[in-house]
Amino acid sequence: MIESAATFAFACFALAMLMNLWKVVTAPDVADRILALDTMFINAIALMVLYGMALGTEIFFEAAMIIAMLGFVSTVAYARFILRGNIIE
Amino acid sequence: MENLFELLVAAFLVIAGIFGIVGSFGLIKLNDPMSRLHAPTKATTLGVGGVLLASMLHAAAFEKYFSYHELMITLFLFLTAPITANFIAKVHIHRQETRDTMPEAGGDDHWATHDTPEDEERRHASHTPPAEE
Numbered sequence: 002m003i004e005s006a007a008t009f010a011f012a013c014f015a016l017a018m019l020m021n022l023w024k025v026v027t028a029p030d031v032a033d034r035i036l037a038l039d040t041m042f043i044n045a046i047a048l049m050v051l052y053g054m055a056l057g058t059e060i061f062f063e064a065a066m067i068i069a070m071l072g073f074v075s076t077v078a079y080a081r082f083i084l085r086g087n088i089i090e
Numbered sequence: 091m092e093n094l095f096e097l098l099v100a101a102f103l104v105i106a107g108i109f110g111i112v113g114s115f116g117l118i119k120l121n122d123p124m125s126r127l128h129a130p131t132k133a134t135t136l137g138v139g140g141v142l143l144a145s146m147l148h149a150a151a152f153e154k155y156f157s158y159h160e161l162m163i164t165l166f167l168f169l170t171a172p173i174t175a176n177f178i179a180k181v182h183i184h185r186q187e188t189r190d191t192m193p194e195a196g197g198d199d200h201w202a203t204h205d206t207p208e209d210e211e212r213r214h215a216s217h218t219p220p221a222e223e
Contacts, residue, residue, distance in 0.1 A: 003148070006100035010141065013107030017114035017134070024118050032123060032181040039174050040117060040130035046163065047110060047141045051103075054145045062159035069163055073170040080177035084184055084203060 010051055018044045035079050042072030095151035099144045106140025109133050123182055131175040139164055 021044060024037040046065045053061030078088050113136075116129025142160040149157045183192065184203040195201045200209075 002096050002100045003103070006103040010103040010107035010110075010144075013111040014137075014141075017110045020114040020118050024114075030123065030182075030185060032178050032185060033126060035181060036127060036130060036178050037117060039178070040114060040134055043130070043134050043138055043167065044110060044114065046167070047106070047138045050138075050141050050145050050160070050163070054148055057153055059149075059155075059157060059159070062157065062163070066159060066163055066166070069166050069170075073166075073174065076174045077177055080174075080181050083181045084177075 007051060007055055011048070014044050014047045014051065018048070031083055035076060035083075038079070039072060039076045042068060042076070046072070092151070095147060099148050099151070102140050102144035102147065106137045106144060108137075109140060110137030113137060123186065124179070127175060127178055127182075131171050135167055135171045138167055 018041060021037045021041040025034055025041070028034040028037060046068050049061050049065040049068065053059065053065070081088050110133070113130045113133030116133065117126055120126045120129060142164045146157060146160045149155055180203060183201060189200050189204050192201055192204075
């Protein structure tokens with residue numbers, strides 16, 4: 002039962018990531034692009050945790066943590082750059 | 091007991107998958123940029139929370155170890171999601187809105203991102219520190 006549920010979750014998040022990629026390409030404004038990239042990061046975390054669960058290892062949690070931090074910092078840096086033309090003033 | 095845990099993990103995974111796909115579908119489906127902001131920041135965050143809960147339960151029930159990393163990731167994501175949403179909304183105000191399309195910011199001032207150098211000078215002029223005796 003867990004296998005089929007995990008397959009379903011894998012498919013959902015993979016499809017979600019494809020939608021985000023589509024939105025990154027066709028976004029009308031830079032705010033939408035930042036939002037789509039941030040969502041892509043979050044979906045990547047979910048995929049990574051699912052993969053670690055499927056393999057039964059703990060290694061992927063560290064990777065997921067790092068991706069989470071990178072995602073937050075890069076989103077804030079991008080938004081900050083648009084807002085102020087500078088990241089660290 | 092095993093069956094109960096299996097059912098719980100599977101239910102969390104399915105709910106998480108549905109939330110994740112709804113969040114990203116909302117991102118491409120909704121028309122207004124500010125309603126598009128709602129779908130990923132709320133639904134996708136909940137979806138990841140579901141995956142992390144399922145992973146924690148799975149580790150505790152079947153792999154015979156308890157892992158805390160998921161709690162850290164969940165906490166981090168739930169703390170940072172509102173901050174990123176706020177930043178993206180600010181970018182939207184900065185690029186898409188003007189002073190006339192925004193509601194009043196309160197007081198005699200306007201939204202900070204629409205500040206011009208002239209406004210800053212005016213503000214400095216009206217708040218000059220008292221001359222030293």
